[in-house]
Amino acid sequence: MIVVDDDASLRDALSSLFRSIGxxxxxxxxxxxxxxxxxxxxxxCLVLDIxxxxxxxxxxxxQLARSxxxxxxxxxxxxxxxxMSVRAMKAGAVDFLTKPFRDQDMLxxxxxxxxxxxxxxxxxxxxxxLRALYDTLTERERQIMALVTSGLMNKQVAAEVxxxxxxxxxxxxxxxxxxxxHSLADLVRMAEALGLSAKS
Amino acid sequence: MIVVDDDASLRDALSSLFRSIGxxxxxxxxxxxxxxxxxxxxxxCLVLDIxxxxxxxxxxxxQLARSxxxxxxxxxxxxxxxxMSVRAMKAGAVDFLTKPFRDQDMLxxxxxxxxxxxxxxxxxxxxxxLRALYDTLTERERQIMALVTSGLMNKQVAAEVxxxxxxxxxxxxxxxxxxxxHSLADLVRMAEALGLSAKS
DNA sequence: TAGCCGCCTATACCAAGGTATGCCCGCGCG
DNA sequence: CGCGCGGGCATACCTTGGTATAGGCGGCTA
Numbered sequence: 001m002i003v004v005d006d007d008a009s010l011r012d013a014l015s016s017l018f019r020s021i022g023x024x025x026x027x028x029x030x031x032x033x034x035x036x037x038x039x040x041x042x043x044x045c046l047v048l049d050i051x052x053x054x055x056x057x058x059x060x061x062x063q064l065a066r067s068x069x070x071x072x073x074x075x076x077x078x079x080x081x082x083x084m085s086v087r088a089m090k091a092g093a094v095d096f097l098t099k100p101f102r103d104q105d106m107l108x109x110x111x112x113x114x115x116x117x118x119x120x121x122x123x124x125x126x127x128x129x130l131r132a133l134y135d136t137l138t139e140r141e142r143q144i145m146a147l148v149t150s151g152l153m154n155k156q157v158a159a160e161v162x163x164x165x166x167x168x169x170x171x172x173x174x175x176x177x178x179x180x181x182h183s184l185a186d187l188v189r190m191a192e193a194l195g196l197s198a199k200s
Numbered sequence: 201m202i203v204v205d206d207d208a209s210l211r212d213a214l215s216s217l218f219r220s221i222g223x224x225x226x227x228x229x230x231x232x233x234x235x236x237x238x239x240x241x242x243x244x245c246l247v248l249d250i251x252x253x254x255x256x257x258x259x260x261x262x263q264l265a266r267s268x269x270x271x272x273x274x275x276x277x278x279x280x281x282x283x284m285s286v287r288a289m290k291a292g293a294v295d296f297l298t299k300p301f302r303d304q305d306m307l308x309x310x311x312x313x314x315x316x317x318x319x320x321x322x323x324x325x326x327x328x329x330l331r332a333l334y335d336t337l338t339e340r341e342r343q344i345m346a347l348v349t350s351g352l353m354n355k356q357v358a359a360e361v362x363x364x365x366x367x368x369x370x371x372x373x374x375x376x377x378x379x380x381x382h383s384l385a386d387l388v389r390m391a392e393a394l395g396l397s398a399k400s
Numbered sequence: 401t402a403g404c405c406g407c408c409t410a411t412a413c414c415a416a417g418g419t420a421t422g423c424c425c426g427c428g429c430g
Numbered sequence: 431c432g433c434g435c436g437g438g439c440a441t442a443c444c445t446t447g448g449t450a451t452a453g454g455c456g457g458c459t460a
Binding site for chain 2: 077080081082083085086089090095096098148149150151152153182183184185186188189192
């Protein structure tokens with residue numbers, strides 16, 4: 001759980017609130033401090049005041065979304081307005097609370113956000129493993145994989161790329177082995193997840 | 201384009217605004233009137249005042265989401281607050297505008313909403329066609345389809361369901377024909393889209 | 401230079417996929 | 431009752447997939 005707010009007393013209040021339900025908490029007074037810090041790699045979320053020293057919360061949100069450190073955000077504000085909240089929600093914020101808020105509302109938002117982060121992490125983990133496997137393929141193998149998973153027969157693939165059928169079979173076998181696919185169905189699903197498509 | 205607002209002058213203003221960019225407009229003073237009316241089946245969206253005679257806009261949104269008539273909603277409000285806007289956005293609203301709003305803001309929101317609706321329609325159309333094909337399968341065929349697309353070989357499928365391999369081949373062929381799949385890869389993708397999984 | 405790797409090909413062989421023909425059973429329906 | 435249909439099984443035959451063995455070519459690098 002990461003809290004960024006320039007009000008020390010609010011930070012402390014949130015800290016004890018989150019600790020009371022067993023969450024680890026990291027406190028920061030500004031976005032810059034957060035970026036400078038190293039954080040443990042666990043399901044988490046960001047609780048952010050929309051008015052921060054330096055950058056605005058919305059800008060910081062956009063900045064995070066562009067970086068590889070994407071994590072669910074819950075905004076807080078004392079003097080926000082509707083267009084601001086709408087913009088934050090459209091940009092993917094999990095919630096947008098007005099100060100003062102009820103503890104329970106914050107806890108609900110946080111548990112929803114952590115659940116989202118958990119899902120995203122699982123997603124990223126499996127897709128990055130897939131990427132790693134895919135990266136071990138040679139150019140030819142990638143080409144054959146795309147064509148095979150698009151539903152073409154070996155002979156059609158061979159004609160498409162100007163190879164003999166037997167060579168296609170070799171590459172195909174290599175692809176199956178390198179991708180650790182146990183069946184064609186497996187490979188098709190991997191190709192889907194990787195966003196492959198046979199471009200003619 | 202569907203507009204629901206109890207203020208006749210605002211309805212007229214929005215009507216002429218939308219017509220000026222070539223959109224067809226249907227006007228209603230309440231949610232009940234909208235539900236009673238028949239509407240042409242084309243990409244569209246709903247522009248809704250959050251304070252309506254009878255039901256609240258948020259309730260109406262929830263009601264629409266539960267029904268089969270799901271369509272993108274843009275809320276308007278004269279006296280809304282942040283929690284209200286956040287709730288609407290969380291429930292899937294495309295935008296939430298405060299009166300008075302700039303014409304351009306409304307037009308931007310509407311074009312985004314119509315784009316969303318167009319995408320959803322395409323999605324629904326292809327998935328409902330898939331459903332229709334899937335519904336023509338017999339119980340056995342569905343069973344074999346699930347197992348085959350999970351990556352099992354015919355003989356393994358046969359063992360799993362206690363049939364001979366040749367019978368599995370027959371069913372498998374029937375599945376391919378009925379689902380209009382041109383290859384196993386096709387069938388696997390269909391199974392994915394249908395959310396099938398082989399339950400042991 | 402030798403060795404490795406990616407790449408291509410061929411022959412041969414076996415496993416798996418796929419279809420046709422033919423026959424059987426049970427059930428519901430006109 | 432006869433008929434259609436879903437379901438099942440077998441033989442036969444052909445296609446496709448998959449692997450092993452073996453060889454050739456070009457490029458990179460220790």
